[in-house]
Amino acid sequence: MVQAVRGTFDILPTEARLWQAIEGELRAVFGAYGFGEIRTPVFEATELFVRSVGEETDIVSKEMYTFSDRDGSTSLTLRPEGTAPVVRSYIEHRLSDESRMIKLYYIGPMFRRERPQKGRFRQFHQAGVEVLSGNDNPAIEAETIEMLALVLARLGVTGYELLINSIGCGECRPAFLGRLRAEIGQQSAALCADCRRRGEKNPLRVFDCKVPSCQPVIAALPTVTSSLCRACEVHFARFRQYLDERGLPYRVDERLVRGLDYYMRTTFEVVSGSLGAQDTLAAGGRYDGLAEDLEGPPTKGFGFAMGLERLMLSIPDPGVLAPERGPDYFLATHGDEAFRLATGLARKLRAAGQAVYIDFDGRSLKSQMRLAGKLKASRVVILGEDEVRSGKLTVRDMQTREQGEWTEDELLAGIPADLQGSRGSG
Ligand code: HAM
Numbered sequence: 001m002v003q004a005v006r007g008t009f010d011i012l013p014t015e016a017r018l019w020q021a022i023e024g025e026l027r028a029v030f031g032a033y034g035f036g037e038i039r040t041p042v043f044e045a046t047e048l049f050v051r052s053v054g055e056e057t058d059i060v061s062k063e064m065y066t067f068s069d070r071d072g073s074t075s076l077t078l079r080p081e082g083t084a085p086v087v088r089s090y091i092e093h094r095l096s097d098e099s100r101m102i103k104l105y106y107i108g109p110m111f112r113r114e115r116p117q118k119g120r121f122r123q124f125h126q127a128g129v130e131v132l133s134g135n136d137n138p139a140i141e142a143e144t145i146e147m148l149a150l151v152l153a154r155l156g157v158t159g160y161e162l163l164i165n166s167i168g169c170g171e172c173r174p175a176f177l178g179r180l181r182a183e184i185g186q187q188s189a190a191l192c193a194d195c196r197r198r199g200e201k202n203p204l205r206v207f208d209c210k211v212p213s214c215q216p217v218i219a220a221l222p223t224v225t226s227s228l229c230r231a232c233e234v235h236f237a238r239f240r241q242y243l244d245e246r247g248l249p250y251r252v253d254e255r256l257v258r259g260l261d262y263y264m265r266t267t268f269e270v271v272s273g274s275l276g277a278q279d280t281l282a283a284g285g286r287y288d289g290l291a292e293d294l295e296g297p298p299t300k301g302f303g304f305a306m307g308l309e310r311l312m313l314s315i316p317d318p319g320v321l322a323p324e325r326g327p328d329y330f331l332a333t334h335g336d337e338a339f340r341l342a343t344g345l346a347r348k349l350r351a352a353g354q355a356v357y358i359d360f361d362g363r364s365l366k367s368q369m370r371l372a373g374k375l376k377a378s379r380v381v382i383l384g385e386d387e388v389r390s391g392k393l394t395v396r397d398m399q400t401r402e403q404g405e406w407t408e409d410e411l412l413a414g415i416p417a418d419l420q421g422s423r424g425s426g
Pocket of ligand 1: 082083112124128130285302
């Protein structure tokens with residue numbers, strides 16, 4: 001039997017309701033902060049990720065689903081993340097606008113060939129936001145993190161920690177990387193082959209190494225945070241001040257370098273103790289210059305992405321977000337003529353926005369009533385031989401157990417009142 005591929009999963013209707021509810025909350029909050037949705041393709045030219053995320057990163061060197069197009073002309077990659085595609089689209093469509101910030105959000109699947117475990121999949125979903133502008137004011141960072149905190153509060157997520165760091169800029173990082181490279185060179189005998197190679201090519205990536213025997217060496221390496229230039233120090237201090245002013249608690253983690261090369265200055269992660277080993281719920285940072293690296297206009301960038309599977313695991317009472325609801329009407333019929341009338345009534349009720357279940361299995365009225373109860377229908381309309389003859393419908397409210405006889409017109413006329421506070425078109 002063919003099964004879902006390792007590291008992927010289906011979202012079945014009961015869970016999909018929850019996903020929709022969560023996505024609804026995200027869209028509402030992102031919208032309130034002025035973000036508009038962008039939808040980019042799930043595959044891109046491989047080069048996009050090599051040039052932005054970075055050749056030496058785990059994502060690009062080990063985890064991408066890359067394939068060549070059938071005619072062999074292009075190397076394509078299923079997107080492992082959303083920032084590079086958004087910046088690509090921003091450049092391609094000339095979205096840059098000197099008079100305002102461009103605020104974009106996306107919700108969708110990403111693909112990384114990682115070892116699957118709790119909270120880690122090969123197809124997973126991110127909700128991400130990107131702020132693109134000519135302005136690198138750290139207040140943008142604090143406001144974006146405030147928005148993330150609001151999303152988490154609205155979903156009832158508590159018990160998480162905000163970790164922040166600054167990884168410097170084009171001014172201070174090169175000197176630091178030189179120091180780091182020299183240090184790694186001295187310790188190379190104690191390091192794994194990956195670390196030795198990275199030490200040469202992209203020494204900051206050494207901090208991503210998970211090999212246990214490398215950890216003591218890595219722990220003793222100097223941190224970029226301690227060698228920031230004056231401008232980066234000021235930026236970081238103002239960022240912290242803006243977080244303080246907003247009452248957003250945080251902890252500075254000098255080893256937070258993030259596994260993507262496009263970051264500079266501010267980086268952050270939201271970690272949650274409830275998640276186990278894969279404890280990063282959301283992560284992001286500043287990426288000024290990424291647009292220029294991809295041949296776009298000078299642009300300052302800041303954003304984050306949140307793993308939706310991990311978000312789902314952190315919500316204490318997900319059922320509350322999407323309470324189970326049965327159909328508004330269950331049409332129980334007996335006989336062919338009744339069934340024919342019922343199909344017409346079902347069409348009219350559905351056109352008026354009511355959710356209708358109609359039984360096609362020809363069961364007895366009694367077992368249809370039982371099914372209506374099981375499906376948690378709000379009302380049952382009974383159409384038996386008597387009803388066909390009299391032209392009246394027996395309508396039972398399943399909650400109050402009240403029952404009355406209505407004509408079809410009366411029933412349909414009653415709908416506007418019913419609709420208030422009900423599911424609308426859902
Ligand atoms: P990232 O840290 O690679 O950043 O991923 C962001 C989040 O996606 C993680 O914190 C985690 O919640 C989730 N995630 C990543 N990999 C997996 C996986 N295999 N299974 C389940 N969840 C996963 C980025 O992707 C950046 N583009 C974030 C960003 C946006 N930076 C600036 N703007």
